[in-house]
Amino acid sequence: MDFKKALNLNSYEWWRNHRRFVTFGGFLVLLGCWVNPVIxxxxxxxxxxxxxxxxxxxxxxxxxxxxxxxxxxxxxxNDFAKALAYQTCTSQKAIGK
Structure with missing residues (x-):
């Protein structure tokens, strides 16, 4: 019995059948890592x-x-308080930079 054929362990065949999905998933992971600090x-x-x-x-x-x-x-x-809060938080003193 050929285990390679029975378990579909041919890596080239697997890559040929799944390359779009794996590539798209990889790009999504990289995009998530890049956007995470902004979020x-x-x-x-x-x-x-x-x-x-x-x-x-x-x-x-x-x-x-x-x-x-x-x-x-x-x-x-309340609107005035939110505007003041936004102004305070955008200044570099409030953030601690």
Whole structure:
């Protein structure tokens, strides 16, 4: 009994039948490794924005930024807090660079 034929161990035949799938899978893995730092950086930035926006919605902090004038102009304090948080997180001081 020929085990090579019974178990389909001919590597050239296997590669010929599966080369598109293996090549496409390899490219997907390489793309994932290349994009992973960008995704991690955006996750960290989102966490920073959420944290700072909660901090900026505290009334004592809003008084510092003159939130009453914002309400007079019809701006929402939550939107203002998110904008300030995004501005703080994009600066290099907040990220620690």
């Amino acid at each position: 991690q950086e955006s996750r960290n930035k989102n966490l920073c924005v959420r944290t700072y926006s909660e901090l900026y919605t505290v009334p004592e902090v809003l008084e510092k930024f003159n939130a009453k004038q914002l309400e007079e102009f019809g701006l929402d304090t």
